[in-house]
Amino acid sequence: MTPSRKQRLFLVLFLVTGVIASVTFALKAFQNNMLFFFSPSQVYAGEAPESRVFRLGGMVVEESIKREAGSLTVSFIVTDYANSIPVLYTGVLPDLFAEGQGVVARGQLSDDLFIAAEVLAKHDENYMPPEVAEALRISREAQK
Amino acid sequence: MIPEIGQFSLIIAFFLSLTMAIYPIVGSLLNKKELLLYARPMAIGQFFFIMISFFSLAISFLLSDFTVSYVTYNSNTSLPFFYKFSAIWGGHEGSLLLWLTILSVWTLLVSLFTKKLPERYISLVLGVLGIISSSLLIFTLLTSNPFERLLLPVSDGNDLNPLLQDPAMVMHPPILYIGYVGFSVPFAFAVAALLDGKLEKGWASWMTPWTVASWVFLTLGITLGSWWAYYELGWGGWWFWDPVENASFMPWLAGTALIHSLQVTKTRGLFKSWTILLAILAFSLSLLGTFLVRSGILISVHAFATDPQRGIFILALLSLISGGALFLYAFRARTIKDEGSFDLVSRESFLLINNILLIVSVLVILIGTLYPLFLDALGMGKISVGPPYFNLVFIIPMIPLSLFLGIGMHASWKKTSLSKLINKLSLLVLLSIIFGYLILDFTFGVSNFLTLIGFILGLWIILSSISKPAEYIFSNKLKISNFTNKLWGMTVSHFGMGIFIIGVTITSTYSIETDRSARVGDSWDVGIYSFTFDDLRSVSGPNYEAQEAAISVFNGNNLITQLLPQKRIYSVQQSPMTEADIDNRLARDIFVALGEPLGDGSWSLRVQIKPLIRFIWLGAIIMALGGLISISRSLSESVRNKYD
Numbered sequence: 001m002t003p004s005r006k007q008r009l010f011l012v013l014f015l016v017t018g019v020i021a022s023v024t025f026a027l028k029a030f031q032n033n034m035l036f037f038f039s040p041s042q043v044y045a046g047e048a049p050e051s052r053v054f055r056l057g058g059m060v061v062e063e064s065i066k067r068e069a070g071s072l073t074v075s076f077i078v079t080d081y082a083n084s085i086p087v088l089y090t091g092v093l094p095d096l097f098a099e100g101q102g103v104v105a106r107g108q109l110s111d112d113l114f115i116a117a118e119v120l121a122k123h124d125e126n127y128m129p130p131e132v133a134e135a136l137r138i139s140r141e142a143q144k
Numbered sequence: 145m146i147p148e149i150g151q152f153s154l155i156i157a158f159f160l161s162l163t164m165a166i167y168p169i170v171g172s173l174l175n176k177k178e179l180l181l182y183a184r185p186m187a188i189g190q191f192f193f194i195m196i197s198f199f200s201l202a203i204s205f206l207l208s209d210f211t212v213s214y215v216t217y218n219s220n221t222s223l224p225f226f227y228k229f230s231a232i233w234g235g236h237e238g239s240l241l242l243w244l245t246i247l248s249v250w251t252l253l254v255s256l257f258t259k260k261l262p263e264r265y266i267s268l269v270l271g272v273l274g275i276i277s278s279s280l281l282i283f284t285l286l287t288s289n290p291f292e293r294l295l296l297p298v299s300d301g302n303d304l305n306p307l308l309q310d311p312a313m314v315m316h317p318p319i320l321y322i323g324y325v326g327f328s329v330p331f332a333f334a335v336a337a338l339l340d341g342k343l344e345k346g347w348a349s350w351m352t353p354w355t356v357a358s359w360v361f362l363t364l365g366i367t368l369g370s371w372w373a374y375y376e377l378g379w380g381g382w383w384f385w386d387p388v389e390n391a392s393f394m395p396w397l398a399g400t401a402l403i404h405s406l407q408v409t410k411t412r413g414l415f416k417s418w419t420i421l422l423a424i425l426a427f428s429l430s431l432l433g434t435f436l437v438r439s440g441i442l443i444s445v446h447a448f449a450t451d452p453q454r455g456i457f458i459l460a461l462l463s464l465i466s467g468g469a470l471f472l473y474a475f476r477a478r479t480i481k482d483e484g485s486f487d488l489v490s491r492e493s494f495l496l497i498n499n500i501l502l503i504v505s506v507l508v509i510l511i512g513t514l515y516p517l518f519l520d521a522l523g524m525g526k527i528s529v530g531p532p533y534f535n536l537v538f539i540i541p542m543i544p545l546s547l548f549l550g551i552g553m554h555a556s557w558k559k560t561s562l563s564k565l566i567n568k569l570s571l572l573v574l575l576s577i578i579f580g581y582l583i584l585d586f587t588f589g590v591s592n593f594l595t596l597i598g599f600i601l602g603l604w605i606i607l608s609s610i611s612k613p614a615e616y617i618f619s620n621k622l623k624i625s626n627f628t629n630k631l632w633g634m635t636v637s638h639f640g641m642g643i644f645i646i647g648v649t650i651t652s653t654y655s656i657e658t659d660r661s662a663r664v665g666d667s668w669d670v671g672i673y674s675f676t677f678d679d680l681r682s683v684s685g686p687n688y689e690a691q692e693a694a695i696s697v698f699n700g701n702n703l704i705t706q707l708l709p710q711k712r713i714y715s716v717q718q719s720p721m722t723e724a725d726i727d728n729r730l731a732r733d734i735f736v737a738l739g740e741p742l743g744d745g746s747w748s749l750r751v752q753i754k755p756l757i758r759f760i761w762l763g764a765i766i767m768a769l770g771g772l773i774s775i776s777r778s779l780s781e782s783v784r785n786k787y788d
Contacts, residue, residue, distance in 0.1 A: 007487065007488035008488075010488060011488055011493060011496075015496075015497075015500055018500070018504075018544075019500065019504060022504050022508070022537075022540060022541060023504075023507070023508075025537065025540060026507075026508040026511065026537045027511075029532075029533050029536045029537050030511065030512065030515070030529060030533055030537075032532075032533075033529055033530050033532045033533035033536075034527050034528075034529060034533075035527060035528045035529065035530055036525060036526065036527050037525075037526035037527065037528065055528065067742065067743065068743075069742060069743035069744035069746075070661055070663075070742050070743065070744045070746045071661065071742065072659055072660065072661050072742070072748055090659075091659040091748075092659045092737070092739035092740070092748045092749070092750045093739065093740060093748075095719065095720045095721050095722055096719060096720070106530075131526050134526075
């Protein structure tokens with residue numbers, strides 16, 4: 001093998017190892033950071049994991065937003081009109097969060113309460129998060 | 145009448161672009177010279193009619209013509225003049241028209257500034273641009289006509305989404321699109337080179353200024369978007385790894401790789417087929433971005449009303465344009481031959497490493513963005529991948545990239561002596577490590593290893609960039625007058641990258657982010673600053689009412705500023721919107737956003753201290769400036785040639 005070929009081989013080996021290592025790492029990181037989405041009915045049926053972060057989506061039930069005056073902690077109920085899950089959140093809520101509107105929350109189940117670390121509402125008054133729209137459609141069809 | 149003129153012009157433009165697509169390509173295949181001559185006039189005609197169409201829509205907006213459905217949905221009589229104009233790209237249909245308008249401008253520029261290039265080759269380039277333009281025109285006309293009339297006219301419009309009523313939002317879409325769409329030019333150059341078969345010798349040099357110019361706009365567009373999200377969305381974050389952000393970032397990464405690979409092809413005649421592949425990839429990712437953003441499959445501020453028909457149409461376009469180009473590439477790649485060779489330690493190797501790492505990061509971002517959509521399409525559950533994934537997998541290739549970047553700049557083409565390189569750079573490495581540690585320890589305190597690494601790497605890139613012109617100034621053999629614009633461009637861009645890395649590292653580690661409840665009269669501390677809630681009052685703007693808080697910020701006993709965050713209610717859509725107030729200095733931002741009333745007179749507040757966050761946007765702007773400097777010569781030359 002000529003020296004220049006040896007060098008070329010070295011470079012190729014170096015690159016291949018690098019690429020394989022990064023892809024393996026990426027897939028591992030992907031698995032660890034994957035967030036599943038569940039509708040209230042799926043959570044009710046016990047499909048959602050107990051001690052893992054996931055996303056819950058549905059509509060905020062009318063007159064369900066409650067907070068102690070002056071406190072940043074707020075509770076509300078998320079429904080897909082078949083089942084409902086109570087949610088607890090501490091922090092500043094997004095602008096378009098309101099009763100009767102679609103919402104997606106990221107957090108964890110604790111007993112029957114969903115503790116949200118982040119609450120997302122839509123960006124536009126006419127816009128519904130597609131996951132929520134889908135969850136509502138499924139629960140509507142199940143009730144028929 | 146005006147909307148009909150607009151629509152009719154769009155139809156004419158379609159036929160012109162179709163002619164531009166068919167004649168030159170058929171002409172070159174059948175070797176009929178007279179057919180090639182159609183390309184340039186068609187480019188000018190297409191530009192003319194698309195412009196008429198664009199201004200027809202603009203006039204409809206400015207006159208508040210609510211018989212046009214698109215105007216009704218995106219404007220309102222009370223909307224300020226400025227925003228009536230920007231409302232043109234406030235929705236799907238108008239954004240597409242903007243896309244087409246920009247494509248027609250790029251096409252016109254190509255036809256005007258390439259008179260010295262071989263006629264056959266440029267006709268093919270224009271032909272490829274014609275294929276892109278005619279397919280998007282037919283898409284617009286069939287599925288997304290911005291001039292559609294309403295059956296029942298309404299008295300007033302729906303208004304522009306309040307989030308988009310902002311000066312940065314007037315600029316962000318056009319600038320981003322200029323970059324996005326600009327990648328169609330290197331794409332066309334690459335595909336034309338493949339179609340031509342014999343690969344004209346100069347294609348890499350011809351392609352470079354167009355690629356860099358698009359890249360400069362894309363950089364600025366992404367920066368504006370990030371800055372807007374920071375102060376307007378009310379969260380104080382500057383990057384969310386939102387799929388739509390990724391959709392603009394992936395073409396940027398691919399474009400950056402392309403610029404570097406072009407240097408090798410241009411200077412050394414190597415990496416030819418790889419450069420062509422990158423040019424195809426960069427524009428394909430731009431098209432994919434358009435598909436992701438416009439099809440409405442993403443939850444995002446950018447996604448407009450969902451319409452699956454449009455999504456399928458764009459997907460078909462994507463497979464036609466990118467698939468066609470890739471097919472051609474597979475067919476012709478064997479005939480592309482590199483000239484010469486290079487050593488393991490050489491600038492070529494470092495640029496190769498740069499390319500591999502950039503493309504690996506495109507891949508990992510692509511996986512995180514598309515895999516959830518893919519699973520969903522197969523009905524295998526709805527998942528999403530959060531920022532932790534992207535942060536992790538993006539940082540990993542970026543660490544070696546930053547390290548090798550500093551070395552690669554000082555390596556020479558073909559072969560570099562390793563010991564000379566070590567001699568030259570070991571002092572810089574040592575300085576970066578020692579000063580990196582000392583500065584960080586003295587200012588913010590060394591709190592974790594990754595932050596230290598990030599800071600040292602940022603400093604390393606800055607020092608390594610500065611030492612490049614310094615070497616020319618202080619050396620006996622080299623003269624600073626020989627330091628070309630291209631070298632200045634490289635130096636400045638890399639310097640900006642160092643600033644950017646330091647900004648990201650410091651902001652993400654040392655920011656203080658708090659949510660709290662407070663009422664008028666309350667005082668509290670965040671970091672070294674004290675805040676006092678002085679007052680809460682009602683104010684009104686041209687088309688909104690707002691609650692405004694007055695919050696004084698003290699450092700010890702010194703009043704720094706009074707911040708006036710607002711919660712606005714826009715009168716037409718009746719939706720609340722947070723308008724944060726920020727005290728910005730180069731060293732830090734103080735960010736206050738007003739949340740919602742909590743019942744007993746107190747409000748929720750978001751208070752954040754963000755050190756060096758300005759470095760992030762500043763660094764990006766410097767990078768763009770470097771790009772501009774590197775092509776300034778070819779820009780001025782082509783303008784001179786034009787008027788000689």
